[in-house]
Amino acid sequence: MHVLLIEDDVQTAAAVSDLLSRDGITVRHAPDGESGLGYAGDPAIDVIVLDWMLPGIAGIEVIARLRSAGVEKPVLMLSALGRSDHRIEGLDRGADDYLAKPFEPVELIARLRALHRRTTVQARQPVLICGDIELQVLARTAHRAGRHLALSPKEFELLKCLMEHAGEVVTREMLLRQVWKLNFDPQTNVIDVNLARLRRKIEEGFATGCLETVRGRGYRLVDAVAPVAQ
């Protein structure tokens, strides 16, 4: 995956580049909107990461110019503006996703992957498989090792979200946003409790666990049947 990063803050740009390249993502950096627009047309670029507050042309304006130039590549807005009306405005103006700084690095990667998937043939897989867990997306049924898992609709969404990012860390914020459409973290431990319930349903009665808690970051669904690589 090739990402175009349009970001004026050198430190953030370096950190994001470093982060993405460690995950095998190629990053091209543009320090302002002008040069960013120059690179955006390059067919090698898959996804654009765009800072909101840029010198010269503002991020919002960059999207408008991209779209009017016929560039339909997914754009993820990265911004230090975190209020909910900013998210709404960003998404209204044509951004495909919005992430407020400071963000969880795994979340940025997961979202970039998701945006990339949307544009490629991998999108809308009818069956998701992770180890011995199988999810029929359209029929909305889940099985582990052939045994049916009785999940509530929200638990199904939760498991689906985790399976779409199988092997990756999924943060609380991502789960809240994707499953419950919330852009804030309630003070009550709702996510942990709901995850604990899901874990009980997908692990109880099976020999191995498959849902890991990554302390301080989030959760990760792992392949329970693959031999553990040391």
Next chain:
Amino acid sequence: MKRLFSSLAIRQAAISTLVVLVAILGFGMLALVSVRHAARADLLNTIDTDIAGLVDGMVQGGPTEVERRIADRTSFLPTMNAAPYYRLTDFRGHRLAGNMAVGPSIDPTRSNTTEVTIGSDIILARATLLRGGLTLIVGRSLGPIYRVERQLGWTLAAAASVVTALSLAIGLIVARRLMARISAMNSAFASFGEGIRAPRLRAPAHGDEIDALAGQVDLHLDRIERLLVAQRDITDNIAHELRTPLAHLDTRLLAALDHNRDEQVARTLDAARADIRSVVSLFDALLDIAMADPPGTEASRATIDLSELAADIGELYAASAEEAGLAFTTRIAPAVTMRGEAMQMTRLIANLLDNAFKYVPAGSRVLLSVAAGPVIVVEDNGLGIPEADRETVFERFRRSAILGEGHGLGLALVRVIAARHGLAARVEDAAPGARFVIAPGVRP
């Protein structure tokens, strides 16, 4: 009707019309009384002259001369003036002359004057004693005076109604125009308060005080709008300036965490990262509370299904309630909709539930209900909130003395979000427990 008269301009028109009406009627009555007075005096004068003439006849030719003069005078019927009436009687009361068949009871010794009805006519009559025990009564019809009075009365009534109608009509037209101009200002302010970009009044140049006021309104709406935008820009900048270094700090902590193998250090670094997150969320909440909606916000709002939204939130919290040993139930009326921002309303309900879950002891009941209005209620049977604290509980950084958790902005945000949607937040005694009610507020 009551609504109509609550308008200042209409009231003013009604009052001025009433004043005009009272003035016309007052002056009219005065004119009528003085006309009646003058006419009667005139009539009495005529009667006196008549009597004097007849008395003179008595002196010159005795009763025969009087009878002759009476006959002369009654045979002449005046066209315009009041018809004359006479009666001459002897000491026994027998009529000697005159056209009054029946004598009115007037004391002739005092030259009394009285009103007498004769047939369909009302007359003013005066009696006097002549020599030889004769009594002379002379009268004049009051008919012409009454006719003049009636005419004057009708003229007055007609004038009063015409003037009243005119005054009312002009008053209402002026009132309407005045009202339209004042209403324009009112609605400009009202829509501004609701976050709608208010159209400027741009008053046509009458050059009067209301135009001057309209000009001031425009000026201040411009100024407020500029301030709101400036405030938004400033908070954006503050947010940017604060978040960027925090993001860097977070990146550094994460890098340290990646290279670290010590469990104790990892715990500390994780805690530090959690602190950064709570600073950011505190900051977001503070900015959110401090921000006023700039004009144009209302236009971006859509109709949202509050019932569905509340049901989703209820489901999310159900597991946590069970875990905490709370009996959590929802009572949600179907298809309650409102205009608003879904995420903000979700946050409002979540904050109310967070608050309830945090403060009620295990084993308590918590109820979330949504009804048309919209009315959102979160009720518990926990410790309740002392009456003195029921208003301050919505103030920022106000926390219950019982537990010191959280940043103390949850309920402040509830009130702010409610206000942005034209709703008011209050807390009541659920005896026992607390009942938070979000319902349409009284519009100023």
